[in-house]
Amino acid sequence: MTAAPAPVPAEPVPAEPRPAEPRPAEPVPTGTGTAEPVPASAGTAEPVPASAGTAGSAAARAIPRWRGARFRRRVTAVVIFAIMVLIAVVMFYPFWYMGDNAFRTPAQFDQQSGHSLAGWTQLFQNLPVVSELINSTIVAATAIAIILAVSTTAGFAFAKLRYRGSGGIFLFVVAALMVPLQSIIIPEYVNLAKFGLINSYWGAVLVYAALGTPFATFLMATYYRGISDELIEAAVMDGLGYEMTFLRIALPLSLPAIATITVLQFIQIWDDMLVGYLFLPTSQRTITVGLAALSSGRTTGIPSLMAGSLISAIPAIIVYLIFQRYLIRGLTLGMGK
Numbered sequence: 001m002t003a004a005p006a007p008v009p010a011e012p013v014p015a016e017p018r019p020a021e022p023r024p025a026e027p028v029p030t031g032t033g034t035a036e037p038v039p040a041s042a043g044t045a046e047p048v049p050a051s052a053g054t055a056g057s058a059a060a061r062a063i064p065r066w067r068g069a070r071f072r073r074r075v076t077a078v079v080i081f082a083i084m085v086l087i088a089v090v091m092f093y094p095f096w097y098m099g100d101n102a103f104r105t106p107a108q109f110d111q112q113s114g115h116s117l118a119g120w121t122q123l124f125q126n127l128p129v130v131s132e133l134i135n136s137t138i139v140a141a142t143a144i145a146i147i148l149a150v151s152t153t154a155g156f157a158f159a160k161l162r163y164r165g166s167g168g169i170f171l172f173v174v175a176a177l178m179v180p181l182q183s184i185i186i187p188e189y190v191n192l193a194k195f196g197l198i199n200s201y202w203g204a205v206l207v208y209a210a211l212g213t214p215f216a217t218f219l220m221a222t223y224y225r226g227i228s229d230e231l232i233e234a235a236v237m238d239g240l241g242y243e244m245t246f247l248r249i250a251l252p253l254s255l256p257a258i259a260t261i262t263v264l265q266f267i268q269i270w271d272d273m274l275v276g277y278l279f280l281p282t283s284q285r286t287i288t289v290g291l292a293a294l295s296s297g298r299t300t301g302i303p304s305l306m307a308g309s310l311i312s313a314i315p316a317i318i319v320y321l322i323f324q325r326y327l328i329r330g331l332t333l334g335m336g337k
Contacts, residue, residue, distance in 0.1 A: 095313070102307040109302050119303030126304070127290050129311060136286040137315075139201060139276070140269040143208035147216050147265055148258060150209070155220025156246050160232050170221065176214040181274070189278060203279035208269050216261045223257040224250060259326030267316045287312045 101109055108114040123129065158170045188207055189198070197203040227250060235245040276286040285293075291308045320327070 095310075098306045098310045098313075101303055102310050104303045106301040106303065119301060119307050122301060123294075123304040123307045123311075127294050127308065129287070129290075129308070132285060132287040132290045133311070133315070135201075135280070135284050136270055136288070139204050139208065139280075139286060140266050142201065142205045143212065143269055144262055144265050146205070146209040147212045148261060150213050151216030151220045151261065152251060152254065152258070153246070154213075154217045155222075156224050156250055158217070158221040159224035160227075160229070160250075161242070173214050173217050177218070181211060185274065185278065192279070198279060199281040199284075201280070201284060204275050207275050207279060208265075208272075212261075212265045212268065216265065219261060220254065220257055223254055227253060256326045259323045263320055263323045263327050266319050270312075270316050 102119055103115040103117065105114075105116045105118045108116060154173075158166060158173075185207075188210070192198055192203050192206065197206065231249065232245055235249055236242060240248065270286075271288060273286075273288040273292050276289040277292065280286065280289065287308075291305065291312060294308060295305055
């Protein structure tokens with residue numbers, strides 16, 4: 001008989017872990033004399049994630065950077081303000097100097113002490129100030145009217161009308177900006193003398209108009225290019241035509257550019273002396289020509305010249321202050337488009 005196989009011992013089955021019994025709460029004494037139980041979890045600290053420490057350190061590093069950038073912005077603002085103050089002092093010092101010395105006598109001017117109205121009295125005795133101011137106004141206003149009439153229509157044509165050779169003509173007009181006045185003043189004098197326009201308002205007016213029209217045309221053409229072509233085409237299709245579209249739509253929209261041209265041309269014409277000296281007679285000379293003639297006299301005092309210069313500068317300053325808002329808008333919108 002074969003022997004029966006030996007029985008295999010059974011593997012031990014691991015015992016299931018028993019859940020941990022909650023630890024009884026420890027009594028905490030209170031002011032009433034009785035102890036209140038405190039949960040066991042109150043004494044254990046919760047784990048802090050590792051990302052919290054990283055974020056805190058990054059925020060701590062970002063604070064000095066932010067403070068450094070803010071400090072640099074403040075320093076930049078202070079430097080810019082100081083530069084602007086310096087420029088303002090440099091620009092306003094001549095006006096203060098004229099105003100201060102205009103109310104002096106020649107002796108007071110030499111000593112730089114005291115004030116008097118003798119310089120103004122001498123100015124009005126030696127120079128017809130009122131009539132020369134009127135002459136300057138007539139010449140400047142007439143020349144600006146011609147410049148605006150030509151530049152607005154020509155600028156609209158260059159910007160919105162398409163015809164053969166418009167680009168070449170526009171470049172020819174812009175090229176006229178490069179021609180200096182001194183190189184063409186003699187040919188202009190000869191040509192105007194042939195037509196009998198010397199020694200009259202019209203000679204100086206036409207010269208100023210010819211000198212100011214190229215820049216004004218360039219500025220108006222640049223400004224009109226910023227107006228939507230769809231707006232112009234819709235107005236033409238509605239039956240207005242290009243003429244009425246220009247008068248009713250384009251021209252009202254270009255008031256900032258017109259104000260810019262008015263201010264710039266007025267200052268240039270008002271302060272010019274060469275054209276008025278060559279093309280105007282003595283009875284029609286402008287205030288700048290009168291001051292030049294006054295300064296050539298041997299007995300003219302410096303306070304009188306300062307008073308005349310102050311009177312000559314006031315109209316240009318007034319015009320600039322009136323149209324300042326339109327001037328800045330016309331330059332930024334017109335030249336930027």
